[in-house]
Amino acid sequence: MIFTVNVPENTIKNIPLRMAGNLSTLGNTYGDLDGGLSSVASRMPVLNPLEDGRYTISLMLPAGADIRYKYTLGDGFWNAEHTPEGTFLLRQLIVPNGEPLVQVLDSVSTWQDGTYSPITFELNVPEETPVGDIISIQFNPYGWTVPMPMWAMGDNRWSYQLFSPLNILSSFEYRYCRNDQCGTADDVQTSPGHGGRPITSSLAAQDLQDTVLDWNWLESLSSTTLLGLSVNQRTSDFWTGIEFLPSKSPTWQYWMPQAVLNVQALYANHLVVRPTWTVTNNSPLTFSPVPGLDPLFTDTTHLVAGAHALNVKAALFPMPNLPVPVDDWWQSTPHDSNWWNSWFEAYKSFAIYHADLATQSGAEALILGGEWVEPTLVKGQMGSSTLGVPVDAETRWRDILEEVRVHYSGRILWAVSYPGGLEDTPSFASEMDGIYLLWNAPLASTTSASVDEMKFTAGNLLDSIIQPYQSLLGKPVILAIAYPSSDGAATASIPVSQALEPGNTYSPVDLQEQADIYQAFLAAINERAWVSGFISRGYYPPAVLHDASDSIHGKPAADILWYWFPRFLGIIP
DSSP: OEEEEEOOTTSOTTOOOEEEESSGGGTBOSSOOGGGOOBOGGGSOBOEEOTTSOEEEEOOOOTTOEEEEEEESSSSSTTBOBOTTSOBOOEEEEOOSSOSOOEEEEEOOBSOOSSOOOEEEEEEOOTTSOTTOOEEEEEESSSOOOOEEOEEEETTEEEEEEOSSOTTOSEEEEEEEETTOTTTSBBGGGSTTSOOEEEEOOSSOEEEEEEOOOBTTOOOOOOOOOOOOOOOOOOTTOEEEEEEOOOOOGGGGGGHHHHHHHHHHTTOSEEEEOOEEEEEEETTEEEEOOBTTBOOHHHHHHHHHHHHHTTOEEEEOOEEEOSSOHHHHHHHSOOSHHHHHHHHHHHHHHHHHHHHHHHHHTOSEEEEEOGGGGGGSTTOEETTEEOOOOTTHHHHHHHHHHHHHHHOOSEEEEEEEETTSGGGOOGGGGGSSEEEEEEOOOSOSSTTOOHHHHHHHHHHHIIIIIHHHHHHHTSOEEEEEOOOSBTTGGGTOSOHHHHTSTTOOSSOBOHHHHHHHHHHHHHHHHTOTTOOEEEEEEEOOSSOOOSSSSOOTTSHHHHHHHHHHHHHTTSOO
16 A cells, blocks of 8 residues: 655655554554553654655555554654644544555644644754664653654754644653663663653744753773684584563664664674563463563564574574562462463463464574573472472473474474573473573672683583583583673672663673673683583663673673674684
8 A cells, every 4th residue: 555645834844754553564562651652653664755745655554454543753642643623633544455556645734733832852962872873752741651763963963843742731851862762771861860851832932952961871982902812613503692682662673673783793693582471460370472561473573584684593582571580479479289280371372372483483493491480390499488389290391392392393492590400400301402501600709800710610610510411411502691791790699680671770880891701701612612502691682781781782792792703603714
């Protein structure tokens, strides 16, 4: 279908015009997002400007679908089209069935909802703003709503003009951030805890001149110095990879293609994707995908397709979205036989769903297990508590895995945490296609350990614990590490739940310590041919943050991978 639309005369020429609607194709996430909205502007299709001032777009839409849509300079609430009387306009269309091409001609009457005049926001940002970042604006009329992209003006200048709905607002707040990540990648002046910039609607036009002095969690970095080390080339099946953080918001999706490009630039040959389901109730157990909290099926298939387009293989590692840390969650659940029956049924549905997702997306591997399921294995312990795991738990697990094999024919790996999970490895792990080892062991007892000292510790642990484990199972072991860029990271004293959160303030930032850990670990792996791969966990896709999290995005640790990965793969001798 081809949509062509006339816009009001006061529309700035060539500014982004979007279509908002009730389909995911039109930006709908089907979830309850910030401010009670369900759509994300950056996920909406952008129309193409024509020489005569009109806009047009060609869309593939499902035949017979009842489409509700509107044109917008924002997200469908902010800056959406209105009737001449100032009310919101929602268009309806039944997509024809069987017609090869349908043309729709529309006309927008006005962007305004009444007598209040537009507000223009003109913004200057720091020169160190990462190239390719898009600056977003976010409004708070009754709670922060979903951020929207501003309009690039060149030379670190951005602009946005707000037309509506101003008649229903008197005073509200606004703030700026990078790549829609307000609350994390913020203007320092309005970062969390500081409040937004105040504004009041007016009958007279307003032109606000703002400046972002600094971005939160962003600093100018010098180039990373790398010593020329001899790297032992591995076979083509050696994993060099990045594991993305589970998506926390539908605002992440627009930025995923660039994140995959960043992964490819590090010479990673694997991308590990972590789709989620959400636990919304413990008793009875309610565990399912929740729009707005968990990625849509198509979000994951598009992400995998994007990786494949760049010759990067994909692995799915599904995980639960829990309301509290995993240990606390297990302690809070009932452990009677009925609850365990519901848990195994829920996990079976979860595993089969993601097996189907792996098949339909063409993912090369599916990773099951991990920290969440370890209390269901062997000991059935969480700290000093006995969880009452059914005596036939292993039989139930084997039934689940047999069913997964019916739905997915690719490689299936079993995730095991270290330290903590090796002794709970189930017997069926030897029947899997590999072990995905979630490494979080300390490499030092003090914060002053050198790279050589950490390399020695890593090598000793690999030789004394992991190699015998690998030999016993007879399966490839992929090492997946997570160390925050914070002071004391090498001691593994920072709780995983804290380290995973972008923008966390648990401990002082120390980017170099994280880089040193990566250098030490990779040097240790270099001397051990039996290791089958290396994965960096906790990558934050939407934006560069120089924070204390596990993410290496835009940090010196990424430069370390950029040196080692292509040499492991023989791309660079």
